[in-house]
Amino acid sequence: GQNIDQPTEMTATEGAIVQINCTYQTSGFNGLFWYQQHAGEAPTFLSYNVLDGLEEKGRFSSFLSRSKGYSYLLLKELQMKDSASYLCAPTDSWGKLQFGAGTQVVVTP
Amino acid sequence: DTAVSQTPKYLVTQMGNDKSIKCEQNLGHDTMYWYKQDSKKFLKIMFSYNNKELIINETVPNRFSPKSPDKAHLNLHINSLELGDSAVYFCASSPSGQGESFGSGTRLTVV
Numbered sequence: 001g002q003n004i005d006q007p008t009e010m011t012a013t014e015g016a017i018v019q020i021n022c023t024y025q026t027s028g029f030n031g032l033f034w035y036q037q038h039a040g041e042a043p044t045f046l047s048y049n050v051l052d053g054l055e056e057k058g059r060f061s062s063f064l065s066r067s068k069g070y071s072y073l074l075l076k077e078l079q080m081k082d083s084a085s086y087l088c089a090p091t092d093s094w095g096k097l098q099f100g101a102g103t104q105v106v107v108t109p
Numbered sequence: 110d111t112a113v114s115q116t117p118k119y120l121v122t123q124m125g126n127d128k129s130i131k132c133e134q135n136l137g138h139d140t141m142y143w144y145k146q147d148s149k150k151f152l153k154i155m156f157s158y159n160n161k162e163l164i165i166n167e168t169v170p171n172r173f174s175p176k177s178p179d180k181a182h183l184n185l186h187i188n189s190l191e192l193g194d195s196a197v198y199f200c201a202s203s204p205s206g207q208g209e210s211f212g213s214g215t216r217l218t219v220v
Binding site: 033041042043044045048085087094095096097099101102 | 140149151153154157164165199207208209210211213214
């Protein structure tokens, strides 16, 4: 994903909040997904934003600004099990996902 | 009842061999995909099929040939394996235009 930029790694303590930013450039943008991937496992769906604004789903929220080519994933009340890679994936007009390299979140006690 | 299942989970083989990875989904999704995740963790789409029709074919060597006998199955055959083919291959499926559900991955090691 050379047109997708997200931090490589973030560290936070249990109970804290972490915000993972993602900027992207995609032709024919048609929405943005966030996936979680634990080491050695498959990516699992977290959220999907099509319109501008914030989507809240329990401890996880995702925000999108289409005009700025920007999204963030907010993880609240961090738990040890949230240690994983978080993948930002905008889609093009064909519905094809482009994955970023992922942000490795490390949660410490 | 695994939604997207792929086999084998691990595959170790010698250079030059031909191998296949199978994928099946029981979600009733129209679209299936093959992704490759390399050692740097980039997840890149290789192929996408919609109702057995090829709709996405990224720049992938023609040694890789997908086959979709029906919309619940998408298999990947790889000829003349090379060292650089070593990666984790994920099968996925989705309802049209929505997010993918991924299989557990096939870790291919070419020696």
